[in-house]
Amino acid sequence: MTSNGGRLARVLSVLVALGAISTLVTLSAGAAAAQDAAAPDNAPAIHAIYLDHLGREATAAEITRFAGLGITLTERDVQTVVLGSPSFYRQAGRSVSKFIQALMMETKGRRATRAEMKELRDVFRNGPDRRPAARRLVANRALAMTGYDRDGFRVSRIAVLRTERGAISRIDVQLNEIVDLMTDSVQVTIDGRDITGELSRRRRGTVASLTPSTEIFRSGRVIASVVKGSDPSVRADKSKQIAPARDEIFPNVRVVAYYGNHQTRLLGVLGETGPEAAAVRVKAAAARFDEPGRPAVGAFEMIATVAQGSAGADGNYSAPSRLEDLQYWIDVARDEGLYVILDIQPGRSDFLQESQRYESLLKQPHVGLALDPEWRMYGDQRPGQVVGSVTAEEINGVSAWLSELVLENDLPEKMFILHQFQTRMIKNRDAVIDRPGLATIIHADGFGGRAIKLTTYRIIQAEPPFWNGFKLFIDEDTRMFQPADVLNFTTVPVPDLITYQ
Template identity: 50%
Template sequence: MRTTTALAAVSVLALGAVVPAVAGAQDEPATSLSPLDAPRRVLDTRDGASTADGEFVGGGPTEPDTTIELPIAGRVGVPETAGAVALNLTAVNAEQEGFVTAFPCGEDRPNASNLNVGDGGTIAGGAFVRVGDAGQICLYTSAVTHLVVDVAGHFPDDGVDALDAPQRLLDTREASATADGQFERIGQREAGSTLELDVAGRAGLPDPTPPVVLTVTVDALDDPGYVTVFPCDDQRPTASSLNHAAGQTIANTSVSRVDDQGRICLYTSADTHLIVDAAATLPPSTYATLEQPRRLLDTRASDSTVDGEFSGNGLRPQRSTLELDVAGRAGIPDHAGAVLLNVTAVEARTAGFATVHPAGVDRPTASNLNVAEGDTVANSVVTRLGSGGAVCLHADASAHYVVDVVGWFPGTPAATSDEACPSPPLFPTYRMVALYGTDASDQLGALGEQTPEEAADRLREVMQPWEQASDRPVLGTFELIATIATAAPGDDGLYRSVSPSDRVQRYLDVARQHGFYLVLDIQPGRSDFLTEVQRYEEFLREPDVGVALDPEWRMGPDEVPGQLVGQVSAAEVNDVARYLADIVADEGLPQKLLIVHQFQDRMITDRDQLIAPPELAVNIHMDGFGTREMKLETYSVTRIDPPFSNGFKLFYDEDIDIFGAADVLEFDPVPDFVSYQ
C-alpha cells in the first residue's frame, strides 16, 4: 500500500440502491460479472485487523487529503486482466466530516464522492471501480478515517462503459454548476415532490441511454427522509435509494433505467438539496434486470414480499444469521450465478453491521452495511448465490431487514457444502433474559401479568441493567407456560391444560416484533414430556422457538400436581433432546434451546446420563426461591459443567432481597439463561 498526496482519479461506479435497468424482457447477458465465492477483504487500516491474503493491514487512519494506491488485480481471486471490480467501501470511525472517492489509479480524481462521513461516523457503500494503472485502484480521503475495502467480484474490460469522468447533471444548491448548465441552482426539493431529470444526450451520455449509474447526494435540511430514483414512466417503487438523517450530507448511487423520453425521476420524502452525478452506463451484456425490483425479505410484520415468503420474520437479534432463498423466486432463474440486491437495515436497535454471502460458504471477514443505533441505512450488494440458490444474511446489528432483488448475473453458483448458513451457538454468543408465565392466569408468573405487547415493553426494561453490565449481547426471551399442570384431572385425567395454537402464535408474533426468543414451558401433569412437546411441533420447526421441561410438574400415575414435587428421568429428557435435535437437522435450523428446570437433586434422576446434542443448547435452570443464601446453596446443587449450560430464576414476590443483574454476573459459573417469575 502506497500513500501519496498527488490527487489523481477516475471512472467509478458507486453502487447504492438500484432500480430496474430494463422494463421488459431482455436477452440473457453474455459478458458479465465473475463473482468471488464470497467477499474478500483487501484493505483494513485498523491495527489488529485482517485481510484475505494478509496484505494491506494496519497502518492507522488515513491523513486528510491523501490517496491510497491499492493493488487489486492478481489478489484474492481477481485476475490480472480484470477491467473493473465490484467493491464495498467502508469508512470507519471518521474523526471529522469528509468524503472518500474511489477511482482508477492513473486518472484525474473527479469532483465526486462514494462515501460522505460525519465526525465519529462509520458508513459503507458499494462501488464498481475500473481498475487503473498497474492493476490498482486509488482511494482518496478528505478526512482522518480508517478504510476497509472488500471485493465481491470482477468484470471484463467491456463490462462497464465509464465516462471519462463523472458528469454533474443536477445541483439544486445556490452557487452551483452542472456539466451543461441545465438543472442547476433550482432550489431545494420540497417534501413529497418528484423531480423529472433529463439524462439522455447530456454530458457525453448517449441517446438513447442504456441503464445509467448515478451518484445521488442529499444535503438534508431539518428532517430525516429518503430519496427514490426510478424511471419516470414507471410507478415509484417502495424501495428507497438513499436514507438520510436530519441535517445529514450523504451519498449513495443508483443504477436506473432511463425512460423513452430520456428521463429519470427523483422522489424526496423530506425537504432537501439534491446533487446527481452520472458516472457510467451498463451495457445490456453486463447483467439481466427484472422489470422492477422484487422484495425477497421483509422482517417487519407485513405481506410485502413477492411470494409471501420470508415476510414478518421479526426483528433480527444481534449476531443472528438468516438463510434467504433467491433463485427460483421473483423471476431469478435457477441457473443464476449471482444477483444484485438492495439490502436495508431499518431502525437498528444496536450499532453494528450486516454481511451477505453465499449459503454453504463460511461467513467471510467482510461487511456490506454499517449502521448506528436508530439508523435506517440501505446499500446495494453484489453476491454470488450458494447452496440451493440461497444467500446468508448475517446481522451483527439487531434491526429489521429488507432485501430487494434488482437483477442477476449468469454463471456458476459458488462451490458450497450442503450445510445451512453458519449460525453461532446460543451460548456463549448471548445471555438470555426472560419473563416467565402465561396470560392464561396472572398468578402464573410475570409474563402473564399484562398483555403480550405490554410484556414486551416490560421485558425491554428488565433487560436494560443486563445490557449495561453483560459482556455479551442480551437476547430477550418469553418463557411461555404452554402446557399447564392443573389440580383437576380434566376430561382425559392427565391433570394438565394444553394451550391453543393461537395463544402460542400471539406470543411468537410479539416476540418477533421485538427480536425476542420464545421458549415453550411444559408442565405435563400425568402425561409425559415428549408427548406434550410434540403437540407444538409446528412452532418447534421455527428457528426462534425452544423448549423448557419443568419436572416439578411431572407426575406419576397416582400423583396430583401441587401435592408433591415431581421428577423426570434422564432417559425421558434425552428422548426430547433427540426429537428436537432431529428437527434442527431436518429443517437446517440454528441451535435450539432446551431447558430443564431443577431445584432439588432428586428432580432429575440419573442426571449424569443426560445428553447434549450439538444441535441443542441444553440448560439446567435453577428454579428455587428464598433468601440469597438459600438460592446460592441450591445453585451449587444444580450447577453443571460444559457442554451443558446453567440457568437461574429470580422471583419478584418469593425471593427475599432479590439479586440484581450485577450480582448474578458475579456468580461462578455465570448463568447463561436468567428468568423472572
C-alpha cells in the same frame, strides 16, 4: 459516515441520559468524528424544526441547551426532543392518546392505526417513570415507525447479512438515489445500540454497505438514517426487525426471558401484558445484561401445558394451550427479534406426549422447549401437593425427538431447558445426553433469599457441554439479585439464561 468537507454530523445522546436508548453513532468513510460544537451551524435548522412542530422558533435557552451538548445534531435528534417536549404535549391535549395521534399527524400526516396506537401506548406505559423521558421515548419510536423523510428522499430497503456462525457480516442500506460517501452521513443502530465499521458503496452508488468492525450477534430493530449533504432537513429513516443469530446460541449471546402463561398474571410476569408490551419490557430487561462481545437477547418462556389441581377430562391434571393462542405470541416474538420457549408442566401425562402437541410450533426456528419436572406426577400424585420428578431416560426420549426435528428440518440450534431446584427432581442426571442441534440448559429455580438461591445454584449447576440458567422471582425473592449482581457472580458460573418470574 460523515462528510469530509463541511461539518461532520454526529448523533445526539439525548436518550442515553434518559436511560432509554444508547447513542446512535455516525459512521465515517475515512474521516474522524468532528469534535467541534455545533450551535452556530445548527441554530437555523433547530429553529425550523420548532416552527414546524410548535409554531414558534426555539428560545435562546433551548438553543443553548443543544449547544451545550458539544456535538453536531441531526434532524431526528432535535425532533425527538421537540415532539416529546411539554409544549407539544400540551398542544396535543394533555392525554397520552391525543399525544400519540398528534405525533402520527406530525410525522405521517394521518391518524394512528389501532396497532400503532397500542404499540406506542405500550412504549409509554413501560418506559421510564419520568413522564418527560417516556414522552421522548414514544416520540423516538414514532419517528422510527413512520420512516419520516422529506423532499422525496428515502431509504427503500435494509438488508442484514450474517456469517455461518450468525455474526452480522454486512448491513446494506438501499436508497432511492445515489449516496455520496464524501458528503452524506449514515447512522445505523440495532435496538438503539451503535454499529460502527467500514462503509462502501454498491449497486452503482444507491446502496451504502456497512461492514461492522467487530463480530456482532445482535437482533431486534435496525434503524438506518441518512442525511444528504450538510442539510439536516433532507433526511431519510427506515427500520426493520431482524431475528436473533441462532446457529449457535451460547456463548454468542446471553438470553433473558420473561416467564408465565399468556392467559393469567398469576403464573408469572409474562401474563401481565399482551405480547407487544411484553416484548418492550423484556428487551429493556435484556439490555441490562449486555456485555462487550456478548449481547443479551430477550425471550418469552410460555407455559404451554399448565399443571392443574383437578384431573380434567383426560385425567392428566394438566391443560394444554391452544396452538393459535401461542402462535400469536410467537409471531410477535419473531417480529421483535426474540426467542420463545415453550414450557411443559405435564401433570400425570409425560413430557414427550405433551411436547409433541406443539410440533408445528417447534418447527419454527426461534422456538425452543423447556421441561419442568416439578409438575411431572406419577401414580396418585397431584400437582401442588408434591414436588415432581423425571428420569434421565424420559428426558433423553424428548431430546432425541427434538434433535431429530431440528436436523430433519435444517433448523438452527434450539434451547432445551431442564428446570431444577432439588437434586431429586432429575433422577440419574449424569445420564442426560447432549444432543446435536440442542443447547441443553440446567435451570436453577427456587425462590428465597440470596444465600439460599446461591446455594441451590451451586448444587444444581451444570458442567460443559451443558449450559446454566438462573431464575429471578420478582415478588418472592428477598433482595432479588440485580443484573450487575448476576454478571458479577464469582462462586457460581454467570448464567447463560436468566429468567424473570
